[in-house]
Amino acid sequence: MRTTQCVRAGWLIGVLGACMIVAGAARADVTTERPGSILIFPKVVADGTRDTVIQISNTGNVLDQARCFYINGQRGRNGIAQCNETDFLISLTKQQPTSWLASTGRFPTGSAGLDPGLVPPVPIGFTGALVCVEVDASLSPVAMNALKGEVTLEGPGADLGKYNGIAFLGNTSGANNGDNNLNLDGVEYNACPATSRVNLVTAAAPDPIIFGLGNAGVCINNSADPCTTDADCTTGTCGRFTCAGGANDGGVCASGTECPGGTCTGAALASVTTNVTVLPCNMDMNAQVPTAVRLNFQGFEGDETPFSASTSVPISCWGNFNIAPPVFPVIPTEFGTLEISSGAGGAVLAVIQTVHSDSIGNTATAALNAHMEGQCVGQCSGGSVRCVSDADCTGGATCIGTVGRACTSNVDCTPGTCSGPRFCKGGPTAGRACTDDSSCGSGGTCPLPSAVIRLPGA
Amino acid sequence: MANRVRSTALICGVAVVAVLLLMVHRGQAQTVASDRAAGYVVFPKVVVDVLKTCVGGTNGGTICTTSVQCTGGGICQITDDTFHQGRRRDTLMQLTSTAVPSGTDTGCRVVECFYLDTTKHCSNSNVNLTPNGPCRTNTDCLPGGTCAFRADCGGETNFWIVLSANQPVGWSANFGGIIPSDIDGCALAQTIPAAPEPFFVGEVKCVEVDGTSPADSTGTPLLANELKGEATIYDVEPGSPGGVDVRGYNAIGVQAVTTSGDPIATTCVGGSAQGDTCGADADCPGGACEIAMCLGSDPDAGAVCPTATHASCPSTLILDHFFDFAPDLSPGGSGLEVTTDLTLVPCSENVGSGTSSTTAQFTVFNEFEQRFSASLNVRCLREIQLSDIDVLPGNEHASIFSIYVQGTLTGQTRVRPVIGSELDVGHGLLGVAEEFVAGGSDAFNLHYAGTTPAKSDVVILPAAVILPPITP
Numbered sequence: 001m002r003t004t005q006c007v008r009a010g011w012l013i014g015v016l017g018a019c020m021i022v023a024g025a026a027r028a029d030v031t032t033e034r035p036g037s038i039l040i041f042p043k044v045v046a047d048g049t050r051d052t053v054i055q056i057s058n059t060g061n062v063l064d065q066a067r068c069f070y071i072n073g074q075r076g077r078n079g080i081a082q083c084n085e086t087d088f089l090i091s092l093t094k095q096q097p098t099s100w101l102a103s104t105g106r107f108p109t110g111s112a113g114l115d116p117g118l119v120p121p122v123p124i125g126f127t128g129a130l131v132c133v134e135v136d137a138s139l140s141p142v143a144m145n146a147l148k149g150e151v152t153l154e155g156p157g158a159d160l161g162k163y164n165g166i167a168f169l170g171n172t173s174g175a176n177n178g179d180n181n182l183n184l185d186g187v188e189y190n191a192c193p194a195t196s197r198v199n200l201v202t203a204a205a206p207d208p209i210i211f212g213l214g215n216a217g218v219c220i221n222n223s224a225d226p227c228t229t230d231a232d233c234t235t236g237t238c239g240r241f242t243c244a245g246g247a248n249d250g251g252v253c254a255s256g257t258e259c260p261g262g263t264c265t266g267a268a269l270a271s272v273t274t275n276v277t278v279l280p281c282n283m284d285m286n287a288q289v290p291t292a293v294r295l296n297f298q299g300f301e302g303d304e305t306p307f308s309a310s311t312s313v314p315i316s317c318w319g320n321f322n323i324a325p326p327v328f329p330v331i332p333t334e335f336g337t338l339e340i341s342s343g344a345g346g347a348v349l350a351v352i353q354t355v356h357s358d359s360i361g362n363t364a365t366a367a368l369n370a371h372m373e374g375q376c377v378g379q380c381s382g383g384s385v386r387c388v389s390d391a392d393c394t395g396g397a398t399c400i401g402t403v404g405r406a407c408t409s410n411v412d413c414t415p416g417t418c419s420g421p422r423f424c425k426g427g428p429t430a431g432r433a434c435t436d437d438s439s440c441g442s443g444g445t446c447p448l449p450s451a452v453i454r455l456p457g458a
Numbered sequence: 459m460a461n462r463v464r465s466t467a468l469i470c471g472v473a474v475v476a477v478l479l480l481m482v483h484r485g486q487a488q489t490v491a492s493d494r495a496a497g498y499v500v501f502p503k504v505v506v507d508v509l510k511t512c513v514g515g516t517n518g519g520t521i522c523t524t525s526v527q528c529t530g531g532g533i534c535q536i537t538d539d540t541f542h543q544g545r546r547r548d549t550l551m552q553l554t555s556t557a558v559p560s561g562t563d564t565g566c567r568v569v570e571c572f573y574l575d576t577t578k579h580c581s582n583s584n585v586n587l588t589p590n591g592p593c594r595t596n597t598d599c600l601p602g603g604t605c606a607f608r609a610d611c612g613g614e615t616n617f618w619i620v621l622s623a624n625q626p627v628g629w630s631a632n633f634g635g636i637i638p639s640d641i642d643g644c645a646l647a648q649t650i651p652a653a654p655e656p657f658f659v660g661e662v663k664c665v666e667v668d669g670t671s672p673a674d675s676t677g678t679p680l681l682a683n684e685l686k687g688e689a690t691i692y693d694v695e696p697g698s699p700g701g702v703d704v705r706g707y708n709a710i711g712v713q714a715v716t717t718s719g720d721p722i723a724t725t726c727v728g729g730s731a732q733g734d735t736c737g738a739d740a741d742c743p744g745g746a747c748e749i750a751m752c753l754g755s756d757p758d759a760g761a762v763c764p765t766a767t768h769a770s771c772p773s774t775l776i777l778d779h780f781f782d783f784a785p786d787l788s789p790g791g792s793g794l795e796v797t798t799d800l801t802l803v804p805c806s807e808n809v810g811s812g813t814s815s816t817t818a819q820f821t822v823f824n825e826f827e828q829r830f831s832a833s834l835n836v837r838c839l840r841e842i843q844l845s846d847i848d849v850l851p852g853n854e855h856a857s858i859f860s861i862y863v864q865g866t867l868t869g870q871t872r873v874r875p876v877i878g879s880e881l882d883v884g885h886g887l888l889g890v891a892e893e894f895v896a897g898g899s900d901a902f903n904l905h906y907a908g909t910t911p912a913k914s915d916v917v918i919l920p921a922a923v924i925l926p927p928i929t930p
Contacts, residue, residue, distance in 0.1 A: 032493045033905045035776075051788045055778045057870045059907065095823040097778055097870040101787040113825020113866040148905050150778055154788035158897030159703075164905070199552045199626055199688055210702060212633050213508065213536065213546040214694035228696050231513065231535070300624040304640040333638060337554045337626035354690070356704050362695075366706035366900050369493050371686045373556070406558065408494040408683055412717050 031190075032369040035059045035148040036167025037141075038182060038189055038453070041130040042279035042351050043153065043163075043320075043367075044070070046103040046122050050155035054130060055099045056165075058092035060146030065091045066132040067139060067455065068119075069285055073128035073318025081317035083290035086123075087456065089139070090116040090132070102126065128318050129279045133182065133455065134170070140178040141455070143170025143189070153353065153367055161367030163351050180457060184281055184420065185450035186377070186386065191420030192281035192347035192451050193372035194433075195406065196340045198274065200354075202301075202331035203324035206240065206268030207356050215358035216240045216270045220254055226360045230254075240359070242266035269359035274323045274352060276370075278315055281420075281451035282346040290317035293345030296433070302333030315348070340370070344431030346451045347421045375421050375435070376413035377448060378403040386417065388448055389437055404435030420449035492903040495556045495686045496711025497679060498665045498751060498768055498917070502890050503707075503801040503841065503901075504573070505691060506632045506658040507547035509538040509586070521586060523656070540586065540657040541598060545693040545701065551662060552628040553709075555621035557684040559642075563719075565623025566644035567684060568675045570919070571664040572809055573631075575612035575654050576839040578605045592657035595851075610812040611838035615654045616920065618672035620645035631658060645671065661803055661839060662689075665751070665919070668721040677919060678721040678749055681714040681767065691892075691901065705901035707890045712753060713769045722767045725750040727882060727918065733764050753805055753886065753915035761881040763914035771805035771886025771915050772906035775873040779891065781824075781861040782845035782854060784868070786895045794896045798859075801841040802834075802873070805886030805915035813838055816885040817876040820847060822858055825866035830858040836875075836887060844871070873904075877913050884915030 044052045058064040070086045092098060098116045100106035103126075106119035122128075132149070136142045149165035168190040170176055175188050184192050201207065210216060215226035217240030219233035227238035239252035246262025253264035280291035293316075297309040309327050313319070321327060323338060342348050350370040357363045377386050378401035380393035387399035401416025410417050424434045427444015434446035512520045515532020522534035539546050559565035577592050580599035584591030592598075593605035621627065622640035627650075629635025634652040639645060653660070666682050669675030687709030695701035723735040729745025736747035752763030754770025779798040786794040804813040815837040822830040832848040834840065845857035855862045859869070875887045892901045 031491065033491060033903055034907070035905065053787050055868055057776075057778050059776060059870070059905075093827045095829075095870055095872075096825060096827055097823065097868040098825060099780070099787070099868045104787075113868075114827060148776065148778065150902060152893065152900070154786075154898075158786075158794065158895055160893070160895060160898040160900050162893055162900040162902045164903060197554075197556070197686065199554050199628075199686070201550075201552075201628065208628065208630055208633075208635075209548045209550050209690075209692040210694055212630060213548055213692070214696045214702060215700045226696065226698055226700055229535075231533075232696075300626060302626055303638045304622040304625045304642055306624075335552060335626045335628040337624060354704070354706065356690075356692070356702055358694075358700055358702050360698065360700055362700050362702045364702040364704040364898070366690055366704045368688060368706050368708060369903070371495065371708070372493050373495070406556075408496075408556075409713055411713070411715065412683070414716075 031167050031169070032164040034167060034169070035146050036190070037134045037143045037145050037147065037170030038168035039066070039132045039147045039149050039165045040168070040279065040349060041149065041151045041165050042349050043277040043353070044102050044122070044126065044128055044130050044151060045153060046126045048125065050153065052102040053099060053152040053154060054102060054149065055097065055151070056090065056092070056132065056147060056149040057097040058095060058146050059148055060144055061094045063091060063093055064144055064146045065089060065135050065137070066147060067135050068130060068132040070122055070126070071129045071131065071283065071285070071318065072123065072126060074123070074125055081290055083317035084288050085285045085456070086120060088117065088119055090119065092116055127320070131283070131453070141176065141180070141182060142178065143172045143176045145169050145172065153365070159363065159365050161353050161365040163367040163369050166349050166369070180286065180455040182453040182455065183450060184453065185448065186417065186419040191374070191449045192349065194341060194347060194375040194421035195373040196348070196350035196370035197373060198276060198323065198338045198340065198350070198352050198370055200274040200323055200336050200338065201272040202334060202336050203271070203273065203322070203328070204267050204330055205334045207270045207272045208334065210270035210356065210358050211240070211268065214270065215360050215362070217254070217359045218252055218269065220252060220258060226358070240270070241268050271357050273355040275320065275355065276323060276340065276350055276352055277320045278340065278348040278350045279318055280315065280345060280348050281453075284454045286454045286456045291345055292316045293342045293348055295348065296341045296343055297328070297338055299328070299336055299338040301331050302335045307331060341421065341433060343433050344423070346423065374407045374418035375449065376402045376405040376407045376416050377419045378416040386448055388422065388446060392448070420451065422446050422449045491713070492708035492710045494711055494713065495683050497682045497685065497714040498663070498712040499553070499685045499687045499709040500712065500803070500888055501551055501662040501687060501689045501709045502803045502888055503691070504549045504551065504631050504653065504658070504660055504662050504689060505547055506549065506653050506656060507539045508536045508632055508656050509540050510534050510656060511537045513537065521588060540592060541594070545695045548630055548632040548692050548694070550628060550630055550690045550692065551687065552626065553664060553685060553687040554626040555624060555684050556686060557621070557623045559623050564642060564644065566642065566670060567621050568667050568669045568672060569619050569621055569664050569685065570667045570675070570677055571617055571619065571662060573615040573653050574661040574663065574807070574809070575615065575658060576607060576660045577612055577655055577658055578607055580605055592655060607838045610810070612660065614810045614920070615651065617651050618675065619648050619650060620671055632656070659839065659841065663807070663809070678724065679751055679767070679919070681716045681718045681720050681722060683711070683713045683717055686711065703897070703899055705892055705899045707901040707903055710888050710903070715766050715768060722751065724748060725762060727762055732760050732881065733762050749919040749921070751917040751919070753884065753917065754910055754913065756881065756914040757912055758881055761914065762916050766914065770909035771884065771888065773874065773908035773910050774906070775887060775889055776905040776907055777871045777873065777891055779844060779869055779871060780867055780893070781864045781869050782843065782857065782859050784861040797894050798844045799841060799892045799894065800844060800889060801839065801892075802836045802887050802889040803839050804836065805888055806884045806917065808918045810920045814880070814883045814885070816887060818887060819874045819876060821872045821874070823870045824864040825868060832858060877910060882916060884910060884913050886910045886915040
């Protein structure tokens with residue numbers, strides 16, 4: 001009998017261990033292409049000329065409920081983002097997709113398919129974000145890791161740009177305490193990325209494809225017809241740039257001849273604008289207090305020459321900016337890359353929208369997810385406890401791993417993990433991004449990464 | 459005896475945990491992702507569509523590729539698109555190294571890229587009277603001709619570039635590009651060639667390889683994850699009123715299993731030593747010593763990839779979409795319909811020799827939780843409107859991907875490649891989707907679930923040919 005019990009116990013260890021480990025294996029990095037338990041769309045717009053279509057699916061085989069929150073980043077009369085939230089509940093049966101338009105919401109009548117619940121419209125002029133969190137029947141947060149989604153930014157006109165929602169995987173092996181404080185710490189949910197990276201065509205450079213195939217300029221004659229090359233102009237030349245300085249500052253030019261006193265080195269007529277939307281990972285929807293963050297930029301031109309923003313950009317609650325002067329310097333090469341990180345206020349999420357224009361005002365947009373990079377945290381020797389210094393480890397264990405290194409996955413941090421950014425706690429540089437205690441000055445520490453989404457009570 | 463049974467059971471239990479721990483460790487270590495840097499990046503859809511003709515001279519209007527073909531002083535230039543659609547098409551690709559100098563590592567990285575040309579061609583001449591000219595369907599060929607992939611899917615055109623730490627580069631598939639010299643002295647200015655055809659449908663794949671320059675690289679991939687990329691497809695109408703439409707997606711990164719920076723081992727492919735590491739063909743009786751990237755591992759005896767060098771391809775691709783012909787929801791889109799195109803490419807690739815065929819199984823869920831299915835054969839590259847997957851052209855409204863059949867606006871489609879039993883090729887798929895509304899479009903990356911179970915995809919790179927540095 002005891003033998004049988006022991007045999008069962010042995011296999012039970014295996015099975016239970018397997019279950020726990022497989023459950024744990026579901027955890028990975030914050031992602032734009034795998035389902036998760038927190039789904040965030042940093043950019044939702046419904047301002048009269050633009051609107052947003054939201055698609056969310058349950059990729060699991062059981063009912064999945066989500067509390068969703070619109071976060072209004074529209075600036076109030078005082079110039080500060082309102083940052084108020086509007087919440088609603090959706091219920092999706094197994095594998096059920098649903099969709100709605102932000103400006104109209106979704107009502108039970110008039111929409112085909114199983115009713116996921118009433119989705120309210122956003123206020124007129126809304127610019128902000130949408131956050132959806134998996135919850136159980138009592139509306140307590142749970143980790144089922146089954147939500148995925150996309151948004152389509154529509155307009156002006158028929159133009160559209162589409163990006164994937166950013167998913168945070170929740171810990172399915174018991175680390176989720178079900179309270180309304182969602183810890184983005186790498187334990188309860190994925191940590192926020194330390195850095196978002198944006199590749200760009202620089203602001204002053206011509207759009208390389210329109211420049212070669214489309215309306216790159218206008219004829220410098222009385223017709224001002226659109227042209228790609230001089231051959232398209234019956235008389236005169238095809239002006240594809242603008243004058244910088246001089247009497248014809250900003251005027252169309254093909255050469256310095258058109259720019260007395262200036263040069264034909266101004267912005268190209270066929271251009272690309274790269275717009276970045278950022279949303280702080282720390283969100284206090286309970287107290288509705290905007291999170292203020294200060295962004296840091298590290299960029300590289302096409303020849304690897306580094307550049308950075310002239311001033312750090314302060315963001316409150318939700319922010320949006322172009323990678324262009326005056327915040328950014330003129331980048332002399334055609335292509336650039338920009339790393340966006342944050343100092344005080346915690347990490348941010350980012351999405352990109354590019355606007356491509358030809359010389360006569362035709363425009364088109366494309367939306368992209370930013371690439372995300374983490375920061376390594378270590379692991380206590382002889383265990384799996386996360387650490388950033390030996391002080392985090394007990395029993396004489398030491399903190400091992402490439403702590404502080406930029407990473408894209410756990411493999412970069414072996415034996416540690418690739419997690420979010422860390423910020424000084426205490427000391428003279430409190431709130432500043434850090435990689436170790438020594439970078440926080442006397443009395444400061446560089447604790448494990450964390451951000452918190454505080455939900456209002458249900 | 460009882461003790462022995464107990465011990466065995468306990469050991470087995472612990473062993474299961476241990477094995478799973480190992481599996482988890484390996485499974486978590488790397489991923490296929492379009493939001494992370496990787497050692498091997500895939501641009502699954504790269505397209506060019508322009509038509510060059512002689513302008514001026516004595517043979518104006520004649521299709522040409524260079525001005526040499528234009529007599530009497532004519533110039534060969536882009537005047538149209540191949541099938542007179544009223545728009546010209548090109549793809550802008552951007553690639554960035556995320557390498558950081560460290561110690562003796564300068565951060566310079568050699569990257570080998572491949573245009574994989576999966577353009578279909580007519581068996582006779584196309585409607586522009588170009589012998590074996592490019593085509594989309596049989597109707598682009600003269601009567602009696604058929605439009606098909608070439609036997610090897612079209613072959614590859616490779617090029618090498620050197621990127622310094624954090625260096626961003628970009629190029630047009632139609633025009634190629636020039637990379638400026640970098641301040642670290644990794645390389646002088648370099649050129650990137652254009653796609654091999656003015657009507658081009660294919661992929662671009664780039665991989666971090668060994669060496670400090672193309673001159674000393676053997677073309678062997680490194681175990682590193684330092685590349686990221688984006689592609690933007692343009693439809694451009696010149697003239698007045700003109701037009702611009704763009705759709706962008708992130709390149710799909712396949713991460714190496716470690717970031718040691720070491721080159722992967724070459725592997726015997728074919729013969730009695732298949733799967734063994736090798737230094738030369740002589741080490742592979744009956745086979746060849748190849749540069750083979752293993753996307754996942756295959757435990758079967760004799761498999762090319764007993765161990766993984768890179769992440770396994772996903773077992774399921776997930777696409778959220780509007781059913782074709784669904785009304786555009788936006789107020790400005792009244793009366794407009796939405797359609798979605800899906801492009802699928804194989805994970806396994808014998809670069810230069812083609813790909814195998816894979817069956818993709820589609821499971822479609824509508825908003826009533828109803829389930830439908832369809833299937834599609836994928837070889838080389840398959841670009842298809844969703845409502846053409848299960849019906850013949852002209853019958854799209856009867857497709858299970860049509861709103862007229864489903865009755866709900868949106869659906870969730872899960873694409874599962876059917877895994878085969880071959881030892882030298884896998885059947886994983888990668889893809890990208892494009893959504894179209896009249897006058898506007900955008901592309902987006904698919905979602906993934908799982909990894910190909912106990913099967914590896916194999917990417918065999920062409921034997922290294924040491925090339926001189928390319929300078930403008």
